[in-house]
Amino acid sequence: xxxxxxxxxxxxxxxxxxxxxxxxxxxxxxxxxxxxxxxxxxxxxxxxxxxxxxxxxxxxxxxxxxxxxxxxxxxxxxxxxxxxxxxxxxxxxxxxxxxxxxxxxxxxxxxxxxxxxxxxxxxxxxxxxxxxxxxxxxxxxxxxxxxxxxxxxxxxxxxxxxxxxxxxxxxxxxxxxxxxxxxxxxxxxxxxxxxxxxxxxxxxxxxxxxxxxxxxxxxxxxxxxxxxxxxxxxxxxxxxxxxxxxxxxxxxxxxxxxxxxxxxxxxxxxxxxxxxxxxxxxxxxxxxxxxxxxxxxxxxxxxxxxxxxxxxxxxxxxxxxxxxxxxxxxxxxxxxxxxxxxxxxxxxxxxxxxxxxxxxxxxxxxxxxxxxxxxxxxxxxxxxxxxxxxxxxxxxxxxxxxxxxxxxxxxxxxxxxxxxxxxxxxxxxxxxxxxxxxxxxxxxxxxxxxx
Amino acid sequence: xxxxxxxxxxxxxxxxxxxxxxxxxxxxxxxxxxxxxxxxxxxxxxxxxxxxxxxxxxxxxxxxxxxxxxxxxxxxxxxxxxxxxxxxxxxxxxxxxxxxxxxxxxxxxxxxxxxxxxxxxxxxxxxxxxxxxxxxxxxxxxxxxxxxxxxxxxxxxxxxxxxxxxxxxxxxxxxxxxxxxxxxxxxxxxxxxxxxxxxxxxxxxxxxxxxxxxxxxxxxxxxxxxxxxxxxxxxxxxxxxxxxxxxxxxxxxxxxxxxxxxxxxxxxxxxxxxxxxxxxxxxxxxxxxxxxxxxxxxxxxxxxxxxxxxxxxxxxxxxxxxxxxxxxxxxxxxxxxxxxxxxxxxxxxxxxxxxxxxxx
Numbered sequence: 055x056x057x058x059x060x061x062x063x064x065x066x067x068x069x070x071x072x073x074x075x076x077x078x079x080x081x082x083x084x085x086x087x088x089x090x091x092x093x094x095x096x097x098x099x100x101x102x103x104x105x106x107x108x109x110x111x112x113x114x115x116x117x118x119x120x121x122x123x124x125x126x127x128x129x130x131x132x133x134x135x136x137x138x139x140x141x142x143x144x145x146x147x148x149x150x151x152x153x154x155x156x157x158x159x160x161x162x163x164x165x166x167x168x169x170x171x172x173x174x175x176x177x178x179x180x181x182x183x184x185x186x187x188x189x190x191x192x193x194x195x196x197x198x199x200x201x202x203x204x205x206x207x208x209x210x211x212x213x214x215x216x217x218x219x220x221x222x223x224x225x226x227x228x229x230x231x232x233x234x235x236x237x238x239x240x241x242x243x244x245x246x247x248x249x250x251x252x253x254x255x256x257x258x259x260x261x262x263x264x265x266x267x268x269x270x271x272x273x274x275x276x277x278x279x280x281x282x283x284x285x286x287x288x289x290x291x292x293x294x295x296x297x298x299x300x301x302x303x304x305x306x307x308x309x310x311x312x313x314x315x316x317x318x319x320x321x322x323x324x325x326x327x328x329x330x331x332x333x334x335x336x337x338x339x340x341x342x343x344x345x346x347x348x349x350x351x352x353x354x355x356x357x358x359x360x361x362x363x364x365x366x367x368x369x370x371x372x373x374x375x376x377x378x379x380x381x382x383x384x385x386x387x388x389x390x391x392x393x394x395x396x397x398x399x400x401x402x403x404x405x406x407x408x409x410x411x412x413x414x415x416x417x418x419x420x421x422x423x424x425x426x427x428x429x430x431x432x433x434x435x436x437x438x439x440x441x442x443x444x445x446x447x448x449x450x451x452x453x454x455x456x457x458x459x460x461x462x463x464x465x466x467x468x469x470x471x472x473x474x475x476x477x478x479x480x481x482x483x484x485x486x487x488x489x490x491x492x493x494x495x496x497x498x499x500x501x502x503x504x505x
Numbered sequence: 506x507x508x509x510x511x512x513x514x515x516x517x518x519x520x521x522x523x524x525x526x527x528x529x530x531x532x533x534x535x536x537x538x539x540x541x542x543x544x545x546x547x548x549x550x551x552x553x554x555x556x557x558x559x560x561x562x563x564x565x566x567x568x569x570x571x572x573x574x575x576x577x578x579x580x581x582x583x584x585x586x587x588x589x590x591x592x593x594x595x596x597x598x599x600x601x602x603x604x605x606x607x608x609x610x611x612x613x614x615x616x617x618x619x620x621x622x623x624x625x626x627x628x629x630x631x632x633x634x635x636x637x638x639x640x641x642x643x644x645x646x647x648x649x650x651x652x653x654x655x656x657x658x659x660x661x662x663x664x665x666x667x668x669x670x671x672x673x674x675x676x677x678x679x680x681x682x683x684x685x686x687x688x689x690x691x692x693x694x695x696x697x698x699x700x701x702x703x704x705x706x707x708x709x710x711x712x713x714x715x716x717x718x719x720x721x722x723x724x725x726x727x728x729x730x731x732x733x734x735x736x737x738x739x740x741x742x743x744x745x746x747x748x749x750x751x752x753x754x755x756x757x758x759x760x761x762x763x764x765x766x767x768x769x770x771x772x773x774x775x776x777x778x779x780x781x782x783x784x785x786x787x788x789x790x791x792x793x794x795x796x797x798x799x800x801x802x803x804x805x806x807x808x809x810x811x812x813x814x815x816x817x818x819x820x821x822x823x824x825x826x827x828x829x830x831x832x833x834x835x836x837x838x839x840x841x842x843x844x845x846x847x848x849x850x851x852x853x854x855x856x857x858x859x860x861x862x863x864x865x
Contacts, residue, residue: 056511057601058670058679060608123579124622131582132615138593139608142601143514146593150516153594154833157528160587161837161844167583168848171576172855184854191847222519222830395509396674
């Protein structure tokens with residue numbers, strides 16, 4: 055409510071963050087897992103004196119650098135960019151709580167990038183021993199930066215004691231930080247195997263391909279087997295409402311949670327019966343299939359993780375529309391337009407009720423809803439009468455647990471109601487002759503099922 | 506109309522303002538080095554790639570210098586993160602507002618950065634395959650990084666003019682603004698662009714030293730050629746910099762022309778160091794580089810003073826409450842030193858004379 059609101063049409067800010075975040079998660083976990091995969095495989099090649107395997111590691115490291123250093127680093131910056139645009143207040147809060155954590159993460163990031171370059175350019179310049187150490191330094195940097203970022207992400211869902219006794223340490227060592235870190239590490243291992251399968255599938259030498267494919271498949275299997283165990287622990291640390299949302303209270307979220315399990319089972323099954331059992335017949339198409347399944351798993355899982363945090367962005371402290379819980383009663387009294395900075399009028403303007411209504415929507419609802427696209431407002435209220443909308447606004451948080459309550463004066467609520475009603479001009483009342491029956495039918499059916 | 510500025514976050518700052526400012530300016534200086542090498546380097550490479558169609562030595566220069574670019578981009582990005590982090594900590598309420606007002610442009614930076622990064626890799630790794638088409642790749646990359654620079658200049662200029670936020674909000678949808686287009690933004694951009702060319706040229710001269718063993722003639726010529734860029738860029742800067750100074754609002758210009766002792770002294774020393782670099786670079790690259798690094802550092806400090814001056818009527822971070830998180834800070838400081846030592850150790854092994862010649 056402090057900032058002007060950016061409303062990307064159709065997608066909405068939340069979905070833009072989501073898209074960038076899913077791609078970034080897919081690559082950045084690979085950046086960590088790959089950091090383990092490279093030196094371990096390199097060491098294996100030295101121990102077994104396997105020149106062909108060593109050549110494979112070299113070519114894999116080029117792929118690694120192109121994917122991780124470029125896409126991984128830039129998309130990570132991209133998330134930071136988008137959260138600043140979509141949720142500036144929340145970003146500012148996280149930076150205030152965690153700035154030294156971020157600064158520490160930045161040191162790890164710096165070491166990680168330097169090590170990646172030296173590893174990649176150093177194949178012919180460093181002796182094997184030193185080269186291997188550089189690989190381990192890379193992994194240390196990458197995993198430690200996961201550790202820090204994971205703490206910050208976990209904080210948003212389970213801030214724990216920070217709410218009563220705010221400090222960096224209560225924030226960082228929050229209830230879900232440790233299990234979530236284990237899950238992420240396991241995901242990294244699995245994804246390192248997935249990317250390994252992709253590069254291994256293109257090897258020409260059949261004996262080598264068979265060896266590496268099987269080896270990479272093991273990584274996928276080991277990683278994916280740890281995930282459910284740590285995952286259960288993780289789920290047990292979540293706030294009760296978040297657990298309910300993922301287990302039935304919100305159908306869409308439940309479906310996605312089920313999909314997440316379904317996709318991971320597919321990854322395991324395909325990997326076991328494909329590359330693990332029959333490495334000889336493995337090819338690039340199959341590798342891409344597994345990669346796509348893994349990306350889908352990442353996608354739906356991250357989506358669920360974001361969804362169960364609703365209605366909050368920092369659980370119990372700040373709502374998704376960046377209103378602080380502690381400010382709610384003040385805003386309820388003074389009004390949202392008075393509290394907000396970038397609105398057209400600071401009270402409902404009787405001549406421009408719809409402008410004021412839209413302002414209220416922007417400030418309180420646009421963080422999760424768009425007008426016409428993702429989670430569309432026009433679609434949500436289609437066929438609703440004004441009293442029906444009013445009723446919903448009075449009980450937003452009770453009817454749907456994943457929405458914050460509406461706050462604001464009565465005049466503001468009515469302006470919002472009128473704006474919402476104006477989204478679907480009702481032919482039945484305006485032009486009685488025009489297809490009145492069709493307009494009434496959906497109104498009746500949704501009216502019956504919704505409240 | 507009163508300026509509309511979001512309220513700062515109601516959480517105390519985790520360190521005193523001077524410390525955050527110090528880190529912000531220091532890491533900004535670190536960022537400026539690869540950033541200038543990137544912008545200047547991309548332009549110089551584009552020129553050499555174009556002339557390389559007829560001149561073998563330009564072709565050879567582009568081929569060799571291209572390999573230095575991927576790490577330059579990587580460090581321009583990595584080192585850019587820290588100053589932006591500290592800037593958001595101190596001036597978040599201004600920075601986020603200006604970013605949201607020009608959201609599409611600002612977000613485009615990420616996509617463009619990705620394109621430029623892959624452009625640099627493409628140019629470096631596939632020169633043979635690309636042939637003369639390589640020029641288009643690197644020329645487009647250069648245009649992209651210049652555009653990114655424009656967007657940064659625009660956003661950081663808008664950020665220090667909170668008096669225009671609300672009017673901007675009222676005209677058009679938030680996010681569609683491309684950024685302020687007043688003369689000052691152009692002179693500032695011209696100033697930075699010239700600096701980038703100069704530093705890119707100097708970087709080339711330094712890089713050419715590592716070609717001595719393999720291609721002695723090229724190394725000598727490339728050094729001279731790089732220095733020409735450096736001298737031309739720095740020489741012209743005496744005009745453009747002056748133009749920039751005179752396009753600043755009168756009070757600020759006054760501060761640098763005797764009004765404020767510290768500002769004036771900094772400016773004089775910075776300019777004197779640039780002159781020294783200009784004269785000395787031909788004889789000694791080391792002296793020239795150190796002197797110009799001094800200029801860049803002082804300019805970063807001056808830039809910070811300009812921001813403070815712009816914001817004086819609206820916001821002073823020293824009014825914010827502070828509650829130091831010293832334990833974490835000490836851990837950060839220790840890790841920073843450890844990190845630098847680790848990178849130093851790796852670089853030492855990488856550049857050790859005993860290291861076998863690269864055969865990439």
